[in-house]
Amino acid sequence: MNRRTTQLDRLNPVTRIAIAIVLSTPLIITLDWLSAGVALVLVVATALVIGFSVAQVAKRLGLLLIVALIAGVSMALYGEPGGDTWFQWLLIHITDNSLRLALAVVLRVLALGLSALLLFGDVDPTDLADGLAQVARLPARFVLGSLAGVRMLGLFTDDWRSLGLARRARGLGDTGRIRRWFSMAFALLVLAIRRGSRLATAMEAKGFGATGTDAPSRTWARASRLGRPDTAGVAVAAVLVTIAVGFSVYFGTFHWVGS
Structure with missing residues (x-):
C-alpha cells in the first residue's frame, strides 16, 4: 500500500x-x-x-x-x-x-x-542528507557519515532477530531472559562495531574521507534546491x-x- x-x-x-x-x-x-x-x-x-x-x-x-x-x-x-x-x-x-x-x-x-x-x-x-549538504552547507564528510549510520540502524532489528533464532536453535533461548538479553545486547554491540569498521574502511577507499585543498570537489547524484x-x-x-x-x-x- x-x-x-x-x-x-x-x-x-x-x-x-x-x-x-x-x-x-x-x-x-x-x-x-x-x-x-x-x-x-x-x-x-x-x-x-x-x-x-x-x-x-x-x-x-x-x-x-x-x-x-x-x-x-x-x-x-x-x-x-x-x-x-x-x-x-x-x-x-x-x-x-x-x-x-x-x-x-x-x-x-x-x-x-x-x-x-x-x-x-x-x-x-x-533526501535529508542531500539537503543538509547542498542547502545548509554542512560538511559533506559529517553528512555522509551520519547518513551511513542512520541506514545501518535498520539492520539492528534483523540482527537481533537472527541472534535470537540462533540461540533458540542451540537450546539457549527458553530460560534466563535477563541474562539472555544482556548477552544478545553485547553480541549486537560487537556486530555493530565490526560493521562500522568495515563501512568506514569502504567509505575511505571510495574517497568519502578526502579532505584538504587537494581533495576533489564533491558531486551529488540528486540536486537539492529550495523553491x-x-x-x-x-x-x-x-x-x-x-x-x-x-x-x-x-x-x-x-x-x-x-x-
Missing part, C-alpha cells in the same frame, strides 16, 4: 527543519495554556488541510498523550504554587497556578510533538505561531518561562 502524499512532500527536508524551529521557539520560551491550545488547534487544522488524514493525526496524538500526561501530572504536583490550594502534602502542592501550568505543559507537549512527528515522520534520510513551496511553508509556520502567541497576549494569559 502506497503512502499517502501530502503538501509536505513538496518541501525540502531542510525547510522542514526551519519550520520546526519557527514553530517550536515561541512555544518553548513561553508557558501559558492559551497559546499552546491555539497552536495545537492550528497544527491539527493545518495537517488536515495539507493532506493528512484524521486517523494519521489521531494516531500521532495518541502516541504523545501518555508523555504529555506524565509531564502535566508532574507540573500539577510540584509546579509553582499560586492562588487557591487544592491539596498539599509534603512537597506536593496543588494550586490554581500549578494546574494552569500543568494544562499549558500538556498542550505544549502535544503541539510540539505533533508538529515534529508530522514534519519528520516520513523524511527520507538520503516557492519552501518559502510558503516557512511563512505559514510563522503565521501560525504569531496567531497563537497573539491570542495569549490579547487575552492577557501570556507568560514567559521562568517569569
